[in-house]
Amino acid sequence: MSNVSETAVNELMAKGLRNQWYMICPSNFVADKPVSLRRCGYRMVFWRDTTGIAHALEDRCPHRGVPLSCGIVMGDRIACGYHGVQVDTNGVAVCVPGAPGSKLEGSKSTKTFPLQERNGMIFAYVGDDLHKEPPELVLPEELSSPEFSSFPCYAEWAGDYRYVIDNVMDPMHGTFLHKQSHSMSFGDTKASFAIRETPTGFVFEKEGQRNVNFDWTEYAQTGALWLRLEIPYPKTGGPGGNFHIIGMYTPISETMCAVMHWRCRKVSGWQRDTWRFLYKNRLEARHWHVLEQDRVMLEQCDADANQHETLYAHDMGLVRLRRVLRNQAVAQLTALADAGRHVA
Numbered sequence: 001m002s003n004v005s006e007t008a009v010n011e012l013m014a015k016g017l018r019n020q021w022y023m024i025c026p027s028n029f030v031a032d033k034p035v036s037l038r039r040c041g042y043r044m045v046f047w048r049d050t051t052g053i054a055h056a057l058e059d060r061c062p063h064r065g066v067p068l069s070c071g072i073v074m075g076d077r078i079a080c081g082y083h084g085v086q087v088d089t090n091g092v093a094v095c096v097p098g099a100p101g102s103k104l105e106g107s108k109s110t111k112t113f114p115l116q117e118r119n120g121m122i123f124a125y126v127g128d129d130l131h132k133e134p135p136e137l138v139l140p141e142e143l144s145s146p147e148f149s150s151f152p153c154y155a156e157w158a159g160d161y162r163y164v165i166d167n168v169m170d171p172m173h174g175t176f177l178h179k180q181s182h183s184m185s186f187g188d189t190k191a192s193f194a195i196r197e198t199p200t201g202f203v204f205e206k207e208g209q210r211n212v213n214f215d216w217t218e219y220a221q222t223g224a225l226w227l228r229l230e231i232p233y234p235k236t237g238g239p240g241g242n243f244h245i246i247g248m249y250t251p252i253s254e255t256m257c258a259v260m261h262w263r264c265r266k267v268s269g270w271q272r273d274t275w276r277f278l279y280k281n282r283l284e285a286r287h288w289h290v291l292e293q294d295r296v297m298l299e300q301c302d303a304d305a306n307q308h309e310t311l312y313a314h315d316m317g318l319v320r321l322r323r324v325l326r327n328q329a330v331a332q333l334t335a336l337a338d339a340g341r342h343v344a
Contacts, residue, residue, distance in 0.1 A: 243264075
């Protein structure tokens with residue numbers, strides 16, 4: 001039995017579980033000048049070196065704690081704008097102009113965040129003291145196979161990122177909230193659901209209904225947490241069969257989150273070109289409209305809305321995922337406590 005407090009579990013989950021990759025922002029957010037972003041309980045500074053490779057550190061100078069993002073990029077390092085302390089991409093204070101030879105010089109005193117750029121986005125690994133090396137980041141086939149074409153859709157919403165996860169793990173809301181959508185106006189307003197295990201998570205799906213509406217959601221953990229769903233398309237939606245959506249959601253603060261959806265279809269050759277043209281000219285605006293319906297609904301929720309729920313059978317998918325994530329939080333905190341460490 002774990003001695004981890006409920007308060008500690010809630011605080012960790014609000015900031016985001018450790019030891020996994022998180023979607024941070026579109027690649028074009030980061031250039032040669034430092035950019036400060038809050039993610040997963042940290043203030044991070046991002047920049048690109050002279051070769052174009054992106055780097056990230058905790059946005060805090062090891063000297064006086066002021067933001068490194070207020071400093072000057074010097075290729076593989078940032079010089080703090082306050083007293084000129086230079087911190088390199090490994091988090092080492094390589095130069096302390098005001099006190100050469102001091103104990104700060106040469107010390108690794110700033111937290112680093114390993115980065116990857118995939119599918120137009122920057123991912124950062126957020127680990128704890130027991131897991132400094134990142135796992136492999138495996139993305140679903142829609143984002144890794146050349147058979148698929150995708151469009152990124154990034155937004156920042158007011159509210160807790162967990163409400164967005166709950167929303168996507170609730171296929172039934174599509175039948176009601178999105179019933180005027182060109183692709184979600186079909187299907188029964190009543191349904192039975194089942195949970196099907198997968199090697200990387202589980203699928204929450206309607207029984208006896210497939211390829212009709214928003215019929216299922218998949219949760220997976222493959223170095224990063226992601227959700228996947230499909231929406232059937234009428235012929236007017238162009239070539240490529242069902243419309244695939246891959247979602248990732250990252251806490252910015254307790255009242256703000258980063259929301260990422262890749263919109264994907266399995267197309268090649270001339271059909272790929274047709275689909276991409278059709279999407280930009282006709283479909284994208286409709287999809288933003290559907291997403292706006294979700295945003296408006298979730299942003300109207302009070303922060304403690306999930307403390308006033310009366311759940312029923314349609315909600316067993318989000319209940320299951322909440323339990324999975326809570327168990328992960330307890331396991332991480334327990335391991336840290338057993339090792340005499342704490343969450344940063």
